[in-house]
Amino acid sequence: MKTSKVLVTGATRGIGALVVPALRARGLRVRAMVRTPGREKTLPEGVEFAFADLRDPKSVAAALHGVDGVFLNSPSTPDAVDLQIRFADLAMRAGVSQLVLLSQYEARTNSRARFLRWHAAVEAHVRTLDLEHTVLRPNLFMQGLLRFSSAIRANGAFAASIGAAPVSLVDTRDIADVAALVFAEPGHNGRTYSLTGPQAVTHGEIAGALSVATGRPVTFTDLSVTAFAASLRGVMPDWQAAGLAEDYAHYARGEAARVHPDVADLIGRPARDLAGFAQDFAGAFTPPRVPNHV
Numbered sequence: 001m002k003t004s005k006v007l008v009t010g011a012t013r014g015i016g017a018l019v020v021p022a023l024r025a026r027g028l029r030v031r032a033m034v035r036t037p038g039r040e041k042t043l044p045e046g047v048e049f050a051f052a053d054l055r056d057p058k059s060v061a062a063a064l065h066g067v068d069g070v071f072l073n074s075p076s077t078p079d080a081v082d083l084q085i086r087f088a089d090l091a092m093r094a095g096v097s098q099l100v101l102l103s104q105y106e107a108r109t110n111s112r113a114r115f116l117r118w119h120a121a122v123e124a125h126v127r128t129l130d131l132e133h134t135v136l137r138p139n140l141f142m143q144g145l146l147r148f149s150s151a152i153r154a155n156g157a158f159a160a161s162i163g164a165a166p167v168s169l170v171d172t173r174d175i176a177d178v179a180a181l182v183f184a185e186p187g188h189n190g191r192t193y194s195l196t197g198p199q200a201v202t203h204g205e206i207a208g209a210l211s212v213a214t215g216r217p218v219t220f221t222d223l224s225v226t227a228f229a230a231s232l233r234g235v236m237p238d239w240q241a242a243g244l245a246e247d248y249a250h251y252a253r254g255e256a257a258r259v260h261p262d263v264a265d266l267i268g269r270p271a272r273d274l275a276g277f278a279q280d281f282a283g284a285f286t287p288p289r290v291p292n293h294v
Contacts, residue, residue, distance in 0.1 A: 003069035003098050003183045005029040009054070009087070010073035012039040014143075015102060018176035019071050020047060026184035033063050054083040057090060064094035069183050073102045074119070078239045084122045088129060098132040098189075100182050102175075105139040105194060106255055113246040123192075134188045136179060138195040139256055140247075142277040143172045145206065152210065152218055152285045158203075159221040161228035161248050166200035166257045171272035174263050181266055194260040198271045206274065213278035214286045225249065 006023055010016035011032030021044055023030050032049040034040045040049045050063035054075055064070070070091050074080050084101075091099055107119035119137075126133050148158035175195055182188045201209075207220040223231065228248060232241035250256060263271035278285075 003028065005031060005067045006069040006071060006183055007031045007033055007050075007063060007067040007096075008071045008073070009033045010075065011049070012036075012042050014073070015172055015175055015179075016071070016073045017042070018172055019073075019179050020044060022176040022180035023071075023183060026180045028069075028180070028183055031063065031067055033060075054087055057086065060087060060090050061094060064091055064096060067094075068096060069098040069100070070096050071100050071102070071179055071183075074122075076240065078237075081118045081121050085125045088122075088126050092129045092131050096131060098134075098183065099126060099129075100134045100136065100179055101126055102179075103135050103137045103192075105137045105196070106250070107137060111250070113243070113250045115243045115247060116250065127190075132189040134182045134190075135192040136175065136182075136195055137192060138170050138172075138175045139197070140167050140169045140251065141172050141175075142169045142197070142272075142274065143281075144169075145210075145277075146281065146284055149284045152214075153287045156217055157219045157221060158207070159223045159228070159231070160203060161223045161225045161245070162203050162252045163222050164202050164204065165252045165254050166202050166205075167251050168196035168200040168257060168259045169206075169274065170195050170197045170263065171277055174267070174271050177267050178263060193262040193266065194258075195263050196258070196260045196271065198259065198264070198273050200257040200259055201274050209274045209278040210282075210285050212275070213282040216286070218285070 006028055008016050008019050011020050012034055020030050020032055030047050032043050032047050033052050034049050035053050052059035052063035075083055103119040103123055104116055107116045109117055109120045111117050123135050151158050203220045207218045210218040229245045
């Protein structure tokens, strides 16, 4: 069944904000799900929106009315599993015919990383529902490197607990392009796609790419697991910091190094590489110029 209108959750931030224009470029109508009043002003002109909160089933049911596809983007909350499962159930009851689920690379119920277990639990539930579904499993986002941008701007350095393990990072713009294609073209029901970049790179190589793009030296320092966990405290909630530390332990074990062809196979062009990302986002990692005074 061809999808004509898609409800995008998390539509004003992160992946969701990229999926909205990607869907429109494919000729699909979009309804953006917005939780915070005022955020609808960031949407592209002409995009329909609905105020709804995943914790408010009535508002979600109203947002689902009249759409035949949904893009389910995981919220950053400790109860993300329950919220996503309830949303998927509401989508099925509303008569939605297609659901595209944003999961995570190597999601497994027996993973040592909690976020991978959480995503696996949502995947398992979605597969039991009577609606077409596709699972997208992206690896570490290149845009996730932006969390280090302030340290790089200030000191030309960043640190994490990963050693020399390579990771096949993926650009979030490619994830959005894949999501839009899955809605726009048939043949993806029941499929799970692993979304990676075109090569696996170490964090030392990331530092090198940022050095070239910014024109100034950027260095990477490997931290112990304890030191990395300590560096996250106070920067984000404890549950999120613990989960991110587990994700980096997953990367350090070499469990996220494989390169998959799904991005290129699906959208018909090579996945964006690290050098391109670094050039496109060089400004985020470069300190502002201080004007010269005579």
